[in-house]
Amino acid sequence: MILIEVFVYAGIIAASISGTLVGIQKKLDLFGVVFLAACTALGGGLIRDIILGQSVPNVFVKPQYFIVSTIISILTWLFYQRTLQFQTTLILTDAIGLGVFTAVGAYSAIDHGLKGAFLIVSMGLITGIGGGIMRDVFAREIPLVFQKEIYAIAAIVGSVSILLTSEIFSKLSSLYICFVITTLIRIIAVRYKVNFPIRNVNDKSFNME
Amino acid sequence: MILIEVFVYAGIIAASISGTLVGIQKKLDLFGVVFLAACTALGGGLIRDIILGQSVPNVFVKPQYFIVSTIISILTWLFYQRTLQFQTTLILTDAIGLGVFTAVGAYSAIDHGLKGAFLIVSMGLITGIGGGIMRDVFAREIPLVFQKEIYAIAAIVGSVSILLTSEIFSKLSSLYICFVITTLIRIIAVRYKVNFPIRNVNDKSFNME
Amino acid sequence: MILIEVFVYAGIIAASISGTLVGIQKKLDLFGVVFLAACTALGGGLIRDIILGQSVPNVFVKPQYFIVSTIISILTWLFYQRTLQFQTTLILTDAIGLGVFTAVGAYSAIDHGLKGAFLIVSMGLITGIGGGIMRDVFAREIPLVFQKEIYAIAAIVGSVSILLTSEIFSKLSSLYICFVITTLIRIIAVRYKVNFPIRNVNDKSFNME
Numbered sequence: 001m002i003l004i005e006v007f008v009y010a011g012i013i014a015a016s017i018s019g020t021l022v023g024i025q026k027k028l029d030l031f032g033v034v035f036l037a038a039c040t041a042l043g044g045g046l047i048r049d050i051i052l053g054q055s056v057p058n059v060f061v062k063p064q065y066f067i068v069s070t071i072i073s074i075l076t077w078l079f080y081q082r083t084l085q086f087q088t089t090l091i092l093t094d095a096i097g098l099g100v101f102t103a104v105g106a107y108s109a110i111d112h113g114l115k116g117a118f119l120i121v122s123m124g125l126i127t128g129i130g131g132g133i134m135r136d137v138f139a140r141e142i143p144l145v146f147q148k149e150i151y152a153i154a155a156i157v158g159s160v161s162i163l164l165t166s167e168i169f170s171k172l173s174s175l176y177i178c179f180v181i182t183t184l185i186r187i188i189a190v191r192y193k194v195n196f197p198i199r200n201v202n203d204k205s206f207n208m209e
Numbered sequence: 210m211i212l213i214e215v216f217v218y219a220g221i222i223a224a225s226i227s228g229t230l231v232g233i234q235k236k237l238d239l240f241g242v243v244f245l246a247a248c249t250a251l252g253g254g255l256i257r258d259i260i261l262g263q264s265v266p267n268v269f270v271k272p273q274y275f276i277v278s279t280i281i282s283i284l285t286w287l288f289y290q291r292t293l294q295f296q297t298t299l300i301l302t303d304a305i306g307l308g309v310f311t312a313v314g315a316y317s318a319i320d321h322g323l324k325g326a327f328l329i330v331s332m333g334l335i336t337g338i339g340g341g342i343m344r345d346v347f348a349r350e351i352p353l354v355f356q357k358e359i360y361a362i363a364a365i366v367g368s369v370s371i372l373l374t375s376e377i378f379s380k381l382s383s384l385y386i387c388f389v390i391t392t393l394i395r396i397i398a399v400r401y402k403v404n405f406p407i408r409n410v411n412d413k414s415f416n417m418e
Numbered sequence: 419m420i421l422i423e424v425f426v427y428a429g430i431i432a433a434s435i436s437g438t439l440v441g442i443q444k445k446l447d448l449f450g451v452v453f454l455a456a457c458t459a460l461g462g463g464l465i466r467d468i469i470l471g472q473s474v475p476n477v478f479v480k481p482q483y484f485i486v487s488t489i490i491s492i493l494t495w496l497f498y499q500r501t502l503q504f505q506t507t508l509i510l511t512d513a514i515g516l517g518v519f520t521a522v523g524a525y526s527a528i529d530h531g532l533k534g535a536f537l538i539v540s541m542g543l544i545t546g547i548g549g550g551i552m553r554d555v556f557a558r559e560i561p562l563v564f565q566k567e568i569y570a571i572a573a574i575v576g577s578v579s580i581l582l583t584s585e586i587f588s589k590l591s592s593l594y595i596c597f598v599i600t601t602l603i604r605i606i607a608v609r610y611k612v613n614f615p616i617r618n619v620n621d622k623s624f625n626m627e
Binding site (some may be wrong): 050057137140 | 468469470471532534535536537540551555558559560561563564565569570571613615616617
């Protein structure tokens with residue numbers, strides 16, 4: 001399982017950069033920036049482990065994930081202007097991150113012997129998008145994943161693919177299939193600006209409460 | 210326990226509509242709207258199950274809850290203008306939702322054999338208001354329940370009632386008593402605009418930090 | 419362990435006042451204010467217990483913590499103008515709160531027989547700053563701890579100190595050492611206005627997404 005570990009680090013790197021950029025824009029201090037990067041990179045897995053009742057979540061057992069996230073965050077902080085020039089690379093890495101986290105999340109649910117398609121797809125989705133949601137809540141933004149582009153859908157389709165293929169192929173192969181599908185859908189959505197519909201409301205206020 | 214299941218679905222429907230309306234106003238895309246509806250409808254139970262250490266929270270084991278929430282959310286999204294005309298129905302359904310979630314939350318704590326009045330009332334309260342808090346945090350609002358009207362108090366009084374009556378009557382009867390009391394208090398509070406006091410502050414800024 | 423219990427209550431009192439002041443400024447109603455105070459005072463321990471899988475978190479088993487938090491919150495609400503005059507006291511109490519929560523968090527991780535420096539320091543940090551983060555998320559603010567002053571660093575250094583000393587001295591002595599170090603660093607940081615660097619960004623907008 002060496003190759004997937006490489007991808008996990010790619011995901012952590014991508015998410016850490018994304019968290020760092022948001023933190024800098026929100027004028028957080030260096031600690032805040034590093035912490036936000038860690039939340040973005042590790043938050044999805046943390047939430048999944050809490051939901052599955054993993055008595056000590058994985059992120060606290062593997063400090064190497066946090067160390068990589070911190071190093072990347074500090075480097076991004078130091079070379080802030082430079083980072084901004086690599087928009088295409090960033091989008092690509094971000095899509096890889098989504099694919100990796102989704103695949104690992106759904107895979108680990110299956111690997112824990114959990115049953116139920118809904119549960120497994122949910123764990124893939126939550127692991128994939130949880131970190132970004134945590135980042136946006138702490139940065140006082142409405143989570144980006146709720147607002148535009150095919151982000152969550154990519155994670156859902158990917159998680160369904162691991163479900164369908166895990167009984168045909170080896171679990172590991174189906175993990176790679178999920179990763180590739182999720183990442184590809186995300187890249188295509190960004191490339192062709194595919195968006196989900198937004199309801200137009202005329203702003204006459206209403207009160208449900 | 211057939212009747213209470215009917216009420217549970219009423220609660221899910223009410224919460225899903227409420228989440229959908231907030232999502233539309235915040236200009237979320239359709240995925241965001243559906244996700245926000247699900248958080249509102251299922252978030253309270255999810256938080257309770259995490260706190261009680263239920264190894265896989267109930268919402269992931271019963272996809273039917275999520276499916277109902279999604280269908281209602283999409284229908285609300287499609288018939289947005291229509292929905293707004295039924296203000297009274299919405300308030301009524303919302304009160305039923307609060308009553309159901311509170312009753313089910315406190316009931317399931319007692320049913321798990323948990324002891325301690327404080328714990329059981331807390332579980333009723335958290336199940337009752339947790340979903341609305343999650344909705345408002347994701348929508349970048351200060352949770353409505355902190356701001357006006359007798360919302361939490363209804364859940365607290367209801368939860369206390371289940372405690373007091375569960376040793377006299379059957380557990381199931383006390384569940385219905387809690388549901389009726391919580392729902393009634395909420396309806397009366399909305400009807401007569403009963404509010405909790407708010408402290409007036411003159412805006413001279415201060416720094417605690 | 420009588421002395422540390424006294425400090426725990428000092429921490430709860432400090433955090434409850436801080437939560438109450440934020441709640442009043444945000445124009446929450448009295449319930450909202452009391453609830454925000456409780457989140458600030460008890461939130462860090464709650465998050466730690468959830469992460470460590472403590473099947474019913476401590477805060478629900480010890481209602482006395484919540485009762486103290488509520489009484490302090492209501493008193494602060496009643497004597498709001500008075501409270502503001504004691505800025506120095508507030509800062510001091512707040513520093514004691516940070517020290518206590520950090521020490522108790524790291525201590526209880528060691529006491530549970532948990533291994534791993536990273537895990538133990540994380541538990542100290544999360545217990546120390548978790549309540550304040552919860553307060554700020556609910557109050558729709560970017561968590562203060564991400565934005566200025568040596569707050570988290572004090573908790574991290576303190577948690578490291580308990581790690582280093584717990585094998586030399588008794589566990590209880592190392593708890594006090596952690597408490598003193600964390601509190602002192604925090605007070606010195608406020609007194610001399612020591613801050614972490616913030617990256618200046620020229621506001622030309624960029625999109626990672």
